[in-house]
Amino acid sequence: MTTDRTVAGSPAEFAAPGTSIVVDHVSRWYGNVVAVNDISFSLSAGVTGLLGPNGAGKTTLLHLISGLLRPSAGGVTVAGVPAWRHPAMYRHVGLVPEREAVHGYLTAREFVLLNARLQGVTDAEGATLRAIATVELQDAADRPINTYSKGMRQRAKVAGALVHDPAVLLLDEPFNGMDPRQRLHMMGLLRGMAAAGRTILFSSHILEEVERMADSVLVIHAGRLAASGDFRSIRRLMTDRPHTFTIRSSDDRRLAAALLADPAVFGAELGDGKLSVRTADFEGFGRALPRLARVAGISLFEITPTDESLESVFSYLVRR
């Protein structure tokens, strides 16, 4: 299931100019266990959320993209450079791994400076100051990282990953340990980077984070790519599952009767001062509702799709 900017399919179809990440029929197995199974997609600028239950293959996929795992089959290119065994690729990539381990005896300033120098950044000190300020870690920058909280470590890791201003940022569960204010700040930061043309791929098991931040999602289930694209568009492609709308109108009872006469609607319930309607045809219902209300002389006050959330889409995809 695929929509818009995140494209799944044959690489010949999607390796368009400006594409930052191309994953081409990639599989990875450990003995008899298949961790990632024939996945293909491409990503360009924007924020993409990588979703999947625990053990679905999210981290394996991120490691394949970041050149830390050899694909058993297929290939990955990042910024036009093959990911596996091509260190030059890392000029364009910043990686925030999930594991907490950081050189704990270094201060955040030293850690970020180390990253800047290893990246060959010209003004390493200046870039370090900017990266630390970006993640709001100035006050603790000269303390050893092993005295940090989990959230502060995460921010130090993010600063280290973006100190060389990479075109592609890969983050594995980046919001782990951050408090709500830090999460909001980080979300704003990553969205800003995406708006400036960066390609950001992050994994998360918190659907709300992905829903708030990602332009599109990649849903991984049992090592396979279950869906990719904008999750609302994915929802609309799920034609075997009815869409549910909650409606408030000037006369819910008469509206329910009128709607039930329409072939696109196959269920309506009244309760709690609201009308709940189920339909298999999202767009057809959207056209029919105002027409039917106008004919019946009923005013519409509120129409809300109730199962358009990412959680609803995700639950459907992983249970399918």
Next chain:
Amino acid sequence: MITRMPLIAVTLRGVLGRRRTWLMILLASLPVLVALLIRAGGGQPNATTILDTLLIRTVMPLLALVFGTAALGSELEDGTAIYLMVKPIPRWHILLAKMAVAASLTIALVFPVTVLTGLITDGRDALSLAEILGYALVVSAGGAAYACAFVALSAFTGRALILGLGYVLLWEGVLSGLLEGTRFLSIRQASLGLAAQVTGNVTTPPALDLATSAAILVAVVAGAILLGSMRLSRFEIRGSDG
């Protein structure tokens, strides 16, 4: 070179910034302490016996083993190596930096310990200053070869410390004494061979000759660099189960 300096600096901090520094200094000082104890007891410590037995056979490989596995193995084990691996630098640069640190730290301890022990001992076979310095160079070369080998071993396995200990204690300690052929696969025997050239010490069985000993040490260092680089260039992260 520019990218190697931060690698060396962070490796040094990692290896030295822990209790192990003091333990290693204590271990390294064993030959000096033994020589002092013998002198304090009114004895005449024999330089070559102490240096051959205690330094080359025990202290030098153990120091190199600890520094060698700490330089790379610890980072691979705790996951911090990933921050070095995801940089646009050839992996062999990382390996060389780790080897340089492990070898330098080993030499920094064994060289002065050899000189001090040589100066303290004044037995029948007392060494001249030139012999002491020559012996210190031999021990430095042997220590560097061990360190490079153990850094390379760390690139292959998370059990480098145990395997390295097995190599030193079982292979070199037991097998190379029993099976003549295994001497050519022993850093210890190569170091003892070079040391015998410096001191003129005659042993039974005879030590390896100069050319063979030097060739073994060079081969160990070259092999460690080659194999370690190949392994690191194909480095794969552990624990990708998400």
